[in-house]
Amino acid sequence: MTEAHQSARDQTTSTQTSQAPDLSVRIAGLVLKNPVIAASGTFGYGREYEGLIDVSRLGGICTKGLTLYPREGNRGRRLHETPSGLMNSIGLENPGIPAFIEKELPAMLGLGPAVIANLSGSTVEEYQEGARLLGATGIDMIELNISCPNVKAGGMAFGLCPADASSVVRAVRKVSSKPLMVKLSPNAPDLAGVAQACVDAGADALSLVNTFKALAFDIRRRRPVFDHVTAGLSGPAIKPIALRMVWDVCAAVQVPVVGMGGIAIAEDALEFFMAGAAAIQVGTATFPRPSAMIEIIEGLERFMKTEGIGQLSELSLQGKY
Amino acid sequence: MTEAHQSARDQTTSTQTSQAPDLSVRIAGLVLKNPVIAASGTFGYGREYEGLIDVSRLGGICTKGLTLYPREGNRGRRLHETPSGLMNSIGLENPGIPAFIEKELPAMLGLGPAVIANLSGSTVEEYQEGARLLGATGIDMIELNISCPNVKAGGMAFGLCPADASSVVRAVRKVSSKPLMVKLSPNAPDLAGVAQACVDAGADALSLVNTFKALAFDIRRRRPVFDHVTAGLSGPAIKPIALRMVWDVCAAVQVPVVGMGGIAIAEDALEFFMAGAAAIQVGTATFPRPSAMIEIIEGLERFMKTEGIGQLSELSLQGKY
Amino acid sequence: MAETAHCSHDRAFLPGTIIANPVIYEAKGEGAVSVLKVSWDGPESKPGQFFMLRLVRSGVLLGRPISVLDHQKGILSFLVAERGAGSRELVQGRPGETIELAGPLGNTWPSMPDSTGASASGPGSAVTKPLALVGGGIGIAPLLFLSKIMDSADFRFFAGFRSRPYGLESLPSQNLTVATEDGSAGHRGRIPDFFNPAEYRAVYACGPAPMLRRIAEDCAKAAVPCFISLEERMACGVGACLGCTVRTKQGNRRCCADGPIFPAEEVLFDD
């Protein structure tokens, strides 16, 4: 754990002054200095946005999805903009966990925000081995990605039914004592069931949503835009549905839930806290406005001050409707 | 059937000239002069947009959702705009089928476009009695709404699982010989299963998607925007997901599928034809641009001309990916 | 009781061009207010009617309902106050830009009985009394349009603002009473405090809901006919979506198509 985290942890015990509201949150034993986390796949390995924003101010950073073995990712078009949305088909391009640990992690640990390793795999064994390697490093948390819609084997497949989700979470839990957050797919027919299964299998926290399975055609070329036909939809377009799903999952489980999906401004983040989220992630919104997360942190602070809120958790409306 | 439909029917048998492409489509025995239909709940009873556009040019018009007994609809806020999307919680406000038949239908039948009655109910019996009454009128088709997310009893409940969907479709089929289209919910965990169940129970066609279950909070008042907490999301935001669902359902069933969800311009409509849709509906896009459907008809015509397409069905990519 | 006037379907959806859009009011913590002028080829408007407005280059989905401030020789004017993203865009629209307009929509202020008229004469009302036009903030717009086509002897205009007044230049000063909450101009306080309905043969009002409610109550007590222009969120603006419900004693009404002007006595105010 870096010093920045340590000092964030200390802060939570200090009494809240009216000057600076206390934005710190505790998730699965890990204290974040604020609840704003860069979403996996949208913030590289933490340094790509240096120079454009003060990265050290973020609560946490999720790495690009990591797999045990290096992956080239998908061929063909990888991005397609839709109204207030972005479709992507990256296909988990990454250098593999050993190379990540060697080349990216050391610098990432020095940035300040909590480091959350987003872990994917094609088989339970691959997930397990990845978790074992990551468990021996200084990362703060594992985010188990069972919800990537853009790879053929694994990924989302594990997140679609409670039994599969359970098996991979249980296997990873066995080999890792790192705080374990499981990232859910909005494409699961029984989302609450998957959520509960993950918790029962040992997840310390849940995060959602990953991208929605979506489709686009290129009408000039008369073929799908993406080589894999479907791709994942993110961005402000999905926010109202993502928020509903976070609300449903918060109602279903007792562990902290990290909400995401289309959050672009502080007001969006506040809606997720009202839905019961313990923290939030921001992905797509960083692309057009690299400062989005910083402005969200500042906006949350301002809101807490004006409304006299001591902890963001006070905002939750769970149980009231 | 009105004269306009009759002449549209005649047109389909005429040979296609390079001057005016043939946009007519046949769905469940009904021929529409073009495949652009006003979506239920967004075009009133057909006359509300008179003066703003030439309503007679549309292929068809779906009525606001009708129930046997009059309904007041929901209290509180009914509309909420989101990025490229619209949430609504109207709650099926309507005068009841007898009043519709007496006061709205006669004028509606004179407009020109095919008249499609969107039918809802709380019980199988209510659906059945509604279908019986509508069956005795001049309407061209029944669109069975088993997917409205905004009413407590009935509506979406029937559309969420294959068995329930089957029972209501079978009951309505029994009492009505009108062409029967069933409107599916994107919130169904097993969409293809529901689709197949509807077809097995006698549906002549399917339409989708209805609105997505979504949530919004009013952060000033610290409560949900809508009295019913959740509401239905429509508009361009949902298009990429709706298109994927239409693609999936077209692959699963053999009956014509009418696609909708966020269609705003001719290019959007073309994507749905590429997904395999036989016709399309336009809802939310009419609000900001009443001329949207007219421009879509003209855009489809232009595209067919430039690309030398005889029938829109040639665009379907079903079976190729 | 006078009926609100329903107009024919002489309306259109057409693009227009912004010819001017000066900001006439700006204050800390409040949105700006501009006078948006658009050259537009559609049919004439009547006072009380509104348009659905949307810039072609827009970041919002829906048009926004805005009352007509004036409509002469193909030039439509609006008074636009910045509230959220949609109205902010309208305030920021620049000369030369294309804007799409659907309208004119909705009903108009009821036909105004002159001194010989009968429709406003209820028990105790004197037919020679003038009309009271009561606007709160941006709510002055549809009343200003009405005032422009009326004989100035036949109405008095009451305008209330939070702070500095705006948009009142067209009014003869002898017809005008101004109140501001901070006392920065005219009377300090709220319009209902400076206004006795009994002195008027009818009251037409537009503004924030609490103001309308208070005026409706005062008019009811004084048995003076009162018509209020209501605001609801709108999607279609033409009666098709049933999103803009106003609850009345006669059941649900659509603000856009059955209103926006309603007899105050029929409206059921929320909670």
Place this chain on the structure above:
Amino acid sequence: MAETAHCSHDRAFLPGTIIANPVIYEAKGEGAVSVLKVSWDGPESKPGQFFMLRLVRSGVLLGRPISVLDHQKGILSFLVAERGAGSRELVQGRPGETIELAGPLGNTWPSMPDSTGASASGPGSAVTKPLALVGGGIGIAPLLFLSKIMDSADFRFFAGFRSRPYGLESLPSQNLTVATEDGSAGHRGRIPDFFNPAEYRAVYACGPAPMLRRIAEDCAKAAVPCFISLEERMACGVGACLGCTVRTKQGNRRCCADGPIFPAEEVLFDD
């Protein structure tokens, strides 16, 4: 082989104000082209670099990557061609509007060996040969910026257009060769037809993919170093999303962060 130059992380995300945006080209069936000038307080740019641009009042989600045409004394210039909704907005941005810019991003044209330089001297290359700057359509922009900081004796500029040329005013005419597909100016045909790589010590090119491919092939045959600036769809522009992959002989590269300028010989062109 010269390496493309990677620059420090001296960059910023800051709003700027449009100070001018005249349309300089318009033709039926093609989009308009404008010269967008923005006053901006961020760090200096180098030729070849680009910015992610987005108007604050925008109907699209993402910024659009646009090459720097010039950057002097706090004024950034861009040459913007209308293709789809995003670039159309940029062409339509009006003076006074706020625009947000992230940049400068990406690498720059490789350091240019002058007549005594060694890095471009391969087998058979004469060190006194000038550089060839080859632009197709809007692709001239990053090369124009480069030409402005070069000695005019040291380069020749080749510019190809579908029809009427635009944007070439800053170039000395003796340095310039123009070709148009319809013959409306300069040579009739495509640039690669009027251009012999062997006469140059290196070729820098930007434009449509088929043109770049052809030039890359011609340069390879002539064993002349060739650098091309590539376009891919971008979301982040900074290397974070992996959406802008360029396939190279060394594996995947990110167009935005590892490029946009690549040694032509390393690029694997698609199908």
